[in-house]
Amino acid sequence: MNFKGHLAGGLLTGAGISFIAINFDSQVVRTVFTITPIALIFSMFPDLDTSSIPQRWFYRFIILYMFSLALNNEFKFATLIGILVLAPVIDQHRGWTHSFHAAFIVPLALIIVYQFFLSRNHFFENFNLNGIVDCILKYKWILLAAISGWCSHIILDSKWLVKNHAKHI
Numbered sequence: 001m002n003f004k005g006h007l008a009g010g011l012l013t014g015a016g017i018s019f020i021a022i023n024f025d026s027q028v029v030r031t032v033f034t035i036t037p038i039a040l041i042f043s044m045f046p047d048l049d050t051s052s053i054p055q056r057w058f059y060r061f062i063i064l065y066m067f068s069l070a071l072n073n074e075f076k077f078a079t080l081i082g083i084l085v086l087a088p089v090i091d092q093h094r095g096w097t098h099s100f101h102a103a104f105i106v107p108l109a110l111i112i113v114y115q116f117f118l119s120r121n122h123f124f125e126n127f128n129l130n131g132i133v134d135c136i137l138k139y140k141w142i143l144l145a146a147i148s149g150w151c152s153h154i155i156l157d158s159k160w161l162v163k164n165h166a167k168h169i
């Protein structure tokens with residue numbers, strides 16, 4: 001699938017999850033506006049493993065972001081961002097970023113790392129299973145948006161989609 005197809009897939013996934021969240025969770029009000037952007041980012045993430053226009057813009061943005069982290073002495077966080085954004089290019093195109101396992105494991109790992117950073121200010125007293133579960137429950141819609149956006153990419157790249165046979169994906 002091409003860039004526009006994944007863009008549409010990410011937007012539709014984000015809109016769908018936002019719709020479910022609004023209808024089933026009265027607490028979601030504040031985070032509902034972040035669901036679609038997160039689904040969109042993660043629906044694009046798998047193709048960072050190949051040279052493309054979105055890839056170039058993504059890395060331009062990341063360079064600026066890492067400069068801002070460096071200026072604020074956030075070197076540990078910058079290192080983690082660096083690992084995450086370099087990870088897609090260590091494999092061939094349609095390698096690990098195009099696996100359903102990664103679509104679940106990486107967003108979950110990011111939540112655990114986030115909880116690690118949160119608990120750092122409290123001598124890690126909340127960095128345990130309870131703390132991680134609480135964090136997952138708190139950000140469940142964001143997590144669902146990331147996983148679903150990523151899965152939408154893999155589904156749209158599937159061989160059984162007739163459109164993908166004719167075009168380079």
Ligand SMILES: [Zn+2]
Pocket residue numbers: 046047094098153157169
């Ligand atoms: Zn792809």
